[in-house]
Amino acid sequence: MDSIGVLMACPMNSYLEQQLDKRFKLFRFWTVPDKSSFLNSNKDSIQAVAGNATAGADAELIEALPKLEIVANFSVGLDKIDLAKCKEKGIRVTNTPDVLTEDVADLAIGLMLAVLRKLCESDRYVRSGKWKKGDYMLTTKFTGKKVGIIGLGRIGMAIAKRAEAFSCPISYYSRNEKPEINYKYYPSVVELAAYCDILVVACPLTKETHHIVNRDVINALGPKGVLINIGRGPHVEEPELVSALFEHRLGGAGLDVFENEPYVPEELFGLDNVVLLPHVGSGTVETREAMADLVIGNLEAHFQKKPLLTPVV
């Protein structure tokens, strides 16, 4: 398969890069100075694209690659791929579900505890020597708080399972109610936000869910409410979130994702009721290796004309 051209959209994982280099003819898109000439010159040899949460395959790229057969995503989110265009052209699409579910759910709980119990601020307090001058302030209990989840898919369910161990009543919003589940359903995100103490974004990013957390939702969540985002930055209307936090209309936020990564609104840096992470949801050694193996496995299956491991389209 050495002659099969695979275009890697951006740097994502050294092990994956290495493996793709070994098995295919790997093109590293981010090292190309003139992208349009490059695509022109190599369009007949590129049969696959490997994308991730940062860069994938938009309509323009797809049109520029007439021999493209498969887009294998190094993420479970598909928002950087023009799925309609792929369907139209018969291009296969795969992602990395399941292998990252636990890590992302773990991080959601980690963010909740970090925000409510001010773990990062407390750690800073010790390291700066302030503890010698007085005790740290009191924070807020996590156990028993009402957790509301937007999107009850694999990740949403894994978050619910963990939060239940902390006696958190679980409620959710989803495109359709899931009566087989014991959790309380709310038919709108605003109602969910009004009811719960901690609102977690865990749905895919699509046209419909863009800015699903807007000013109305933030106001409904309120000055004691906490927003946790382990989905995608564009799920939240970021300027609205920033002003709500600043003006204390929202109690706090734990954010792993932002609208324009790696740019994070600097107004947040001075706040003690936010925890800001650099999109590390699935960022463990174990999980990234499992994700890489899935990408490689999907590509090999495709080019060997075997069934794809985790097809989306």
Add this chain to the structure above:
Amino acid sequence: MESIGVLMACPMNPYLEQELDKRFTLHRFWKVPEKSTFLSTHSNSIRAVVGNAFAGADAQLIEALPKLEIVASFSVGLDKIDLAKCKEKGIRVTNTPDVLTEDVADLAIGLILAVLRNLCECDRYVRSGKWKKGSYMLTTKFTGKRVGIIGLGRIGMAIAKRAEAFSCPISYHSRTEKPETKYKYYPSVVELAANCDILVIACSLTEETRHIVNRKVIDALGAEGVLINIGRGPHVDEPELVSALVERRIGGAGLDVFEHEPEVPEELFGLDNVVLLPHVGSGTVETRKDMADLVLGNLEAHFLKKPLLTPVI
């Protein structure tokens, strides 16, 4: 009851202080310039001492207060109280069990996630602008890691329940095996440490458990192991822990308690694999109020000759 003298050992909670002031004659021990003169002068009016994790009632204080009838601790730990002397003199002792169990267990899980997923480091990484220059390194998955608990009391069981939701196999060491739980028992702390990935200290501090985590245990836990201490600083041989961390003989540590609070070994400040908290285990608004109400309730019950709410002796 206004004429009853209550000695508060150190500042611990404004609400508790206020309420004690209202109901009793409150003496704030930390404001007294000459402690022995003070005790001499007031030895006949002080009938109760309110202590906490920081200061309680040692043999010397007990001897100096011939009218002492009850020591009510604003903590569940009793290591600052000379229990033998209290028994000898028929002095009642109360603490604050149950109301703080969940907060302390929540913090233990928070520390585990913060250490394994480098949450505080990641937050620093974003706020310092480093994310613009590159992604954060990969960390370690929490789900499925083996959690070993020293002491399977209320807090130990609450930690186990939470960790189980993360599919963590649970094992423990305790003075006696508890066959009614399904967790794996190890007859020694060294064996427990050798067989788990995350070792949590959740037992009471007594003469027997002082330095229960020593060099042997730290070595057994090993270079990939993580130590979590939400018990008492003296549970751990602190200089040994510090050199193990600096020399990378142990993978990481999440510490809420230290041998000489509020002093924390400064060699730890430069490490990225430790999370240091200023003894905030039960430090939420909700729980400290519940603890204060228990202290007040126990004192009132005693002086009204009613059954104590949470007696230890």
